[in-house]
Amino acid sequence: MIPLSWYLILGAILFAIGVASFLIKRNIITIFMSIELMLNAVNLTFVAFAAHWHQVSGQVFVFFVMVVAAAEAAVGLAIIIAIFRTRETLNVDQVNLLKL
Amino acid sequence: MLHTILFLIFAGVCVAGALNFLLQHHPVNSALSLIVVMGSLALLFLMLGAEFVAAVQVIVYAGAVMVLFVFVIMLLNAGVEARSGGSKVAVVLGVPGLIIFFGLMYWILSAPRSQLENVQIGDFYVPTQDLGIALFREFLLPFEVTSVLVLIAIMGAVVLARRERP
Numbered sequence: 001m002i003p004l005s006w007y008l009i010l011g012a013i014l015f016a017i018g019v020a021s022f023l024i025k026r027n028i029i030t031i032f033m034s035i036e037l038m039l040n041a042v043n044l045t046f047v048a049f050a051a052h053w054h055q056v057s058g059q060v061f062v063f064f065v066m067v068v069a070a071a072e073a074a075v076g077l078a079i080i081i082a083i084f085r086t087r088e089t090l091n092v093d094q095v096n097l098l099k100l
Numbered sequence: 101m102l103h104t105i106l107f108l109i110f111a112g113v114c115v116a117g118a119l120n121f122l123l124q125h126h127p128v129n130s131a132l133s134l135i136v137v138m139g140s141l142a143l144l145f146l147m148l149g150a151e152f153v154a155a156v157q158v159i160v161y162a163g164a165v166m167v168l169f170v171f172v173i174m175l176l177n178a179g180v181e182a183r184s185g186g187s188k189v190a191v192v193l194g195v196p197g198l199i200i201f202f203g204l205m206y207w208i209l210s211a212p213r214s215q216l217e218n219v220q221i222g223d224f225y226v227p228t229q230d231l232g233i234a235l236f237r238e239f240l241l242p243f244e245v246t247s248v249l250v251l252i253a254i255m256g257a258v259v260l261a262r263r264e265r266p
Contacts, residue, residue: 001219007219009209012204013118014115014137016201017115023194024122026181040138051224052219059152059226060234066160071253073168073169077257091181
C-alpha cells in the first residue's frame with residue numbers, strides 16, 4: 001500500500017530524463033528513442049490515475065498512445081532512412097537544411 | 101509491504117535504465133537500456149491492475165517498436181555519437197526546467213492526503229473483457245480514426261523509405 005504520488009513522481013522523473021536526453025543527445029535515432037521514453041512516462045501516469053479513480057478509460061488512452069507511438073516510430077524511422085540516404089550522417093548538427 | 105518492496109525494486113530499475121540511456125554514447129546501448137525501462141514499466145502496470153496494458157507494453161513496445169529501432173541502428177551502421185560542446189539550448193532550457201520539476205515534485209509530495217490516496221495491489225483490477233467493452237462502445241469513433249491513422253502511417257513509411265528511381 002503506497003501513495004499514488006510515488007507513481008506520479010516516478011513518471012515525472014522518467015519524463016524529465018527523456019527531455020534531458022532529447023536536448024543533450026546528438027544522434028537522431030537516440031533523440032527518437034527519448035521521445036518514446038517520454039511517452040512511456042505519460043503512460044505510467046495514465047495507468048496510475050486509472051487505478052486511483054477506478055476508471056477504465058485511462059487504460060484505453062494508454063492503448064491509443066501506444067498505437068500513435070508505433071505509427072510515429074514507423075514514419076520517423078522511414079524519414080531517418082531517407083535523410084541518411086541523402087546526407088550520409090545521423091548527427092542532427094549537420095542536418096540543418098530542409099533541402100539539399 | 102510487499103507492494104512497497106516491489107515498487108521500489110522496479111522503480112529503481114526504471115530510473116537506473118533511464119539514466120543509463122542518458123549516459124551511454126552508443127545508440128545500441130541506449131536502445132537496450134530503453135528495453136529494460138519498458139520491461140520494468142510493464143511490471144509496474146501489472147501491479148496497478150492493468151494486465152492487458154502490461155502485455156501490450158511488452159509485445160508492442162519492448163518487442164515490435166524497439167526491434168524496429170535496433171534494426172534501423174544496425175541498418176544505418178550508427179556508431180558512437182560525436183561529442184559536441186554542449187548546446188546552449190540545453191543550459192538555457194534545462195536549468196529552469198529542473199527548478200520547475202523539483203518544485204512540482206515538492207508540490208505533489210506536500211499535497212494533502214485526501215486528494216491522493218494510497219493504491220494497493222488488487223484494489224482495481226481490469227479484466228481484458230472490460231477494456232474491450234469500453235474500447236468498442238464508448239471509444240468506437242477514436243478507435244476507427246486510429247485505424248485510419250495507422251493505414252496512413254504504413255503508406256507514408258513505404259513511400260518515404262522507397263528507393264528513388266534514377
